[in-house]
Amino acid sequence: MPEPLAESAKAAEPATPVEAGVQPLVLDPAPAVKPTVEKAATKKMGIVGWIALIWIIAIFGAAIFAPLLPIPKPTKTFLLHAGEGPQLAHPLGLDGTGQDMFSRVIWGARASLLVSVASVLFGLVGGGVLGLIAGYYRGKLDTLLSYVFNTFLAIPQLVLALAIIAVFASEPTVSVEKREFWLVVSIGLVSIPIIGRITRASTLAWSQREFVLAARSMGAKNRRIIVRDVLPNVMPAMFSIALLGIAVVIVLEGGLSILGVGVPSSTPSWGNLIATGRNELTKIVGAAPQVIFAPSIAIFSTVLSLNYLGDVVRARFDVRESAL
Amino acid sequence: MRAVLQRIGQLGVVLVLVTLFTAFLIDLVPGDPTIPLAPFATTDQRAQMKHELHLDRPFPERYAEWVNGVVHGNFGCYYGTSGYTAAKSCPDSVADRAKDALPISLLLMFYAQLLALIIAIPLGVLTAYRAGSLLDKGINTAAFALLAIPNFVLALVLAYYVGTKAGWVSPTGYVDFGQSPVEHFQQLALPTISLAVGQVAVYMRLLRSDMIATLQEDFVTMARAKGLSSARILWRHALRPSSLTLLTVAGLNVGTLIGGAVVIENIFAIHGMGFLIADAIFRRQYVALQSYVAIIALGYVAVNFLVDVLYTVLDPRIRHARAAG
Secondary structure, three states, X not given: OOHHHHXXXXXXXXXXXXXXXXXXXXXXXXXXXOOHHHHHHHOOOHHHHHHHHHHHHHHHHHHHOHHHOOOXXXXXXXXXXXXXXXXOOXXXXXXXXXXXXXXXXXXXXXXXXXXXXXXXXXXXXXXXXXXXXXHHHOHHHHHHHHHHHHHHHOOOHHHHHHHHHHHHHOOOOOOHHHHHHHHHHHHHHHHHHHHHHHHHHHHHHHOOXXXXXXXXXXXXXXXXHHHHHHHHHHHXXXXXXXXXXXXXXXXXXHHHHHOOOOOOOOOOOHHHHHHHHHHHHOOOOOOOOHHHHHHHHHHHHHHHHHHHHHHHHXXXXXXXXXXX | OHHHHHHHHHHHHHHHHHHHHHHHHHHOOOOOOOOOOOOOOOHHHHHHHHHHOOXXXXXXXHHHHHHHHHHOOOOOEOOOOXXXXXXXXXXXXXXXXXXXXXXXXXXXXXHHHHHHHHHHHHHHHHHHHOOOOHHHHHHHHHHHHHXXXXXXHHHHHHHHHHXXXXXXXXXXXXXXOOOOXXXXXXXXXXXXXXXXXXXXXXXXXXXXXXXXXXXXXXXXXXXXXXXXXXXXXXXXXXXXXXXXXXXHXXXXXXXXXXXXXXXHHHHOOOOOHHHHHHHHHHOOOHHHHHHHHHHHHHHHHHHHHXXXXXHHHHOHHHHHHHHHO
């Protein structure tokens, strides 16, 4: 079928309000609608890609091994140096109570990345399974699942996540573990319909292919076809979404922290460092802007790297598809 | 026309599901919902409160009561410690608060969307026209970097440097347009910029890639062969067919904007819907929360419905396909 025709047919009946371009909503700023030709050339691994990869590995490594690193405890206070800017012993300066910002940012990475990776995994498994089922079996089940997806997509992600946490874990005395658990559950639930729709669309396309027909004619069971034939082809798209998704969740946790329902501030996270740092900025005299800048720069460079790597993965995946 | 009616039907189903879900969510609150309202009440008082709040009724009945209220413009009441009297007096009505807050949030999002499009469209057209040039690469890299700046970080940095330090605007508060137009824009400038910057990058990149595809089409070559100026081709011939995806995404992005506005309103202490939602959560005002989420979902769904209708206006192919079907 010629390309433009397919385009217009697709555009002609977006079955639901959130149909036509759900990807761009959060996870996919530049959807691969038309410009596959142009895109293949733009994002290669290159030097920038390697820098991004190294940064991601470094920040994950630092987060995992934070207790072993030669840095002060995030709660240790250097009262004499409280509020001072970057210096040799404290490369990112200290906050108003004299805690070392470098150490707090690294310990903050632990909570931020834990919540992000866990909730994206949650969303990937949930959305992936539902999307594969909807896209492969189609029919009534697909219609039903699409309605469920659209229902959840009709509430903005942040509001939905906020509402779920508000109900289950918003008491001020909540424990860190409980809040983190509900952050993961709520953000995971919120991302299921987004990932589900993308997986469904991808599955729809792949399960029309000849090799799926071939597998079926050889008598392969549906479950085997999904796992062995469809899933491996849908995987690259899901992996790219996962990278972009982790970036989105890091920012989302920050937003929730500003609203007071992120990771509780007894355990540093990038979000709550910024949220508690807000008070520091309102000081007229002796404000220490590094309390905002240190975690902000950590978020910025991590999100930037993840976005870049996500694009690289997607570009590779597109190239392979167009080469077929 | 039939297609439009069908869409409205689907929207209705989605809305019913959304409100059912939010109502049910409130039902899942673990523990006794009256504890946050009156921490030291006796068991009898609690039973009395639950009765007044209608929390002792079964779920379907309460949902029906809520829907019935909403249809009549009554979005429920804030719970008070003196008891919530649904039928009698309602000192603190959700509808009243929403009436004050909604225009503020809508205005903020409208400004942000407008600012984002005003900046993004010329940049998108320009970078598509000069695709591959140094200028294009520079703008694209900048846009890619902008995407990675969380709006709350931008908001805090702006509030600190432009507000607190430079003292050009007050970093918090809101002034009505009718009260003082100048101060109105002064107060909303920082929140609007914080919300718009991320969207600029999204819209620009989107328009650029669509525009590049459009510029390769035959009718553009034809226009060029006729000797039309580049500006005319870009703005009159290529922009409209390239703007369809942009329009959809602008509609869908309202969801992101709402989420962003919730956070930004809290940073700048603007008493819009986002502020009310956060406030309702902290005060355990679940009926209010339920109504606010429903209002937002309704607005979001309605915007996307309008985008779909606009689609047909912009794209004659769809218009004719629908007319034929």
